[in-house]
Amino acid sequence: MPNELKKSYLSYRTGVANNTKNPKKCNDYRTISLMSHVLKLFLKVIHNRIYSKCESTLSCTQFGFRSGLGTRDALFGYQVLIQRCLDMNRDLFVCFVDYEKAFDNVRHGKMMEILQRIGLDYKGCCFIKNLYWKQSANIRVNSKHSSYIEIQRGVRQGCILSPLLFNLYADAIFSEALDNCHHGIAINGKLLNNLRCADDTILIAESLEGLQKKSKYMTISRTPELFTQYIYLNNQTLERVSKIRYLGTVIDEKGDHSIEIRCRIEQARNAFSKLKKVLCDKRLNLQVRTRIARCYVFSVLLYGVESWTLTETMSKKLEAFEMWVYRRMLKISWTDRIRNTTVLDRMQENKEVLKTVKKRKLEYFGHVLRNCKKYELLQLIIQGKVAGRRRPGRRRTSWLKNLRQWFGQSTKSLFRSAASQLK
Template sequence: YLVLIFNKSLSLSSVPAEWKVAKVIPIHKSGDCSLTSNYRPISLTCTCCKIMEHIILKFLTEFTEKHNILNAHQHGFRRGLSTTSQLIETLHDFSMGINNRRQIDVIYLDLSKAFDRVSHVKLVRKLKHIMGEGPVIKWIEEYLRNRFQFVYYEGQVSKPVAVESGVPQGSVLAPLLFLLYINDMVEGTDANIRLFADDCIIYRDILCQDDQAILNRSLKKVADWCSEWQMVLNTEKTVCMCLTNKKKNVLDFPYSLDGKILRRVNEYKYLGVVLTSNLNWNAHVKYVSSKALVKLFFLKRTLKHSSLETKLLAYTTLVRPVLEYALIAWFPHTQTNINILESVQRKAIRFVHHKYGRFDSPTELLKRSSLLTIADRAKLGRLKFLYLLLNDAFKIDKNRYVNFSQTRTTRHKHCNTLTEYSFNNNTFRYSFFPSAVRDWNSLDPLFFNNTNVDAFIQALEQDLLSKFMS
């Protein structure tokens, strides 16, 4: 019956009214319970409609991929791309600029409630421009028309209110519709752009103040686009940062938005990673280690009498991911910072085994649980990402970052050797691609007999573990 309903819905460009109603359940985050700002709205929509949306999504995805519609610098809501891939590419540009002894000015844009401000009329107009006026677009137009939502809280139900803008929260189509809506936001700008859904940064290498004026004009173009398409740039939260290792001759510039000078910062959390003006990882290491320790102390209180297996599982699923979020993009090179990260795992493994004595070696406890060090897991992650990149698993131009070496195979070089990067400082030397290429070139040729990523990673993990255990 669902097939008949779906076919009829598409052929008639008709969407049942029940499919257009969202049930919003507010979930308390923290703070004062009487403030609505302390609640996160969770939107529940019709299950049948979601199944239909998957059918429409498949068509839209295939069309956009076939015709390369989406901006290549957009990593949000796209298969094979993530915050990690976004950070790797962005930090490569930043560290390379510093390696070339340049100044990079970055503007972090803040779009206020971007998903809720999408104009239905303008979205449909944009879809028709991209794909024409076929039955799918007509269905989406009807799907967006006359939508309602109501709030359900502790058994109480509000009156339904019309939803006149925004991509439908909780829907299957919302992410892709949003990407298509903002896809041309940065067209015509003379700056580098990185997008992750509504997180947007623009930046440019600065050789003189003319470059800064160009970047400021690019900011104005983005602001003009926002004005035309009913998006709002938050001037309070949009900030600028100057990335450089130079001690003098640093060029300052009054970047402005709507006549207001942007606040200049030396530290900014971008996609969950704390970036500083000199790409020093001290602040981020402190941030993630503190966050991980809070979770670890919670586990110590709640799982004090649990089994070793339960505590180990809790650590690897709740604490370690905090340390390892986008780790390969920012892994620090100083031993001090590495030790801080490793110390969290050493505290955790003592808790897992309930071994707190002076003569209880955390290293031996890690070996007993077959856990790699954080540094080894970072190496494993770098090599996995590079393997996938070389095998075209990502929508990233691999030739921009890696090239196979033309030198002949020897006892010390395998046939998959990559050209290594030259560097002028440790910021670039230990950034992702230079580090990953060195790791790759040092691999035993036998690893390349593995024909898929799972076999490659399993063999590599076993090798790292055996070296750690010895």
């Protein structure tokens, strides 16, 4: 391969990484590799040739960087798994693993071993090896360039092949680490001990002893005594958390969405505040402002909605926020004592947030059921048998119970309708 194609520019973003506390720290910046357009064309051809082979070897527990899969699938699988375990009175211990600079720590030699192990053809292996062998890059900051340096490890941020190569690398790590692991949740006899979305990883066990080499962990149980027990690694106590942000959402040890919905509403309020001058400007057409609100405000509110399980209280909070947005757009104060029906008439709108939630959940349910190969794991979590015995008393509101209540159908009827695309 020509040396010019092995060169790239590491361009730092003008702003620092999100949530950074110290803009003077280099670790808070992220680089993007800018490469030759000719190289990108070659990479696209290679990607199309090796994708099917690589995809067939990946575990079904990986939802990141894969066609048709994403964060909503990982969130849905995790939330429904929690509900099913709590419903069957099963203890669940989950550990959240946070990789440090995941893309930058891929070893090239090990990566080539993995490609050969999965049976990738000789030409594909040679091309990828030449791509990463003695590659060089210089750093560009505000149009200034440094001298070229040799890159000895890591996959490029911005390269077409990088997500695929990282998935293979991470999958090999977990295959080796969990090879003889017998801890996890058994569903229909199949052991589930991890869920992954790119480098965001959750390790699952039904006992404290089942968690090994973890970062932060959460206890999900109806037994209070388990919350006072701890996990140790190298004589150090791992941090136990009651809530954590995972894939942009807040999940807690209770397994409900009350905290997440409060956070979503707060973030949507902030999004509205940033666009307040536009959304409240009466010189703009009301329909245009409404479309802007749907695009930039309600989209923030409804992120990850497919995995939500709503109670009556949560539903009222969502509707209350929707009316809050409309009143601000019309500059109507609560002290004006104008009813919500009047506000909706002036907006020429109906209450749409809950309708959108119901529609997206039902569509996603049907999407999962109709794609048996792609969503094999999610179908197992929804329909598979979890060992245990239900406690006496009223059952918790579950994801499927929401659909049964909203559409007035039995579970069997819902499965039949969703599988046949009937609404």
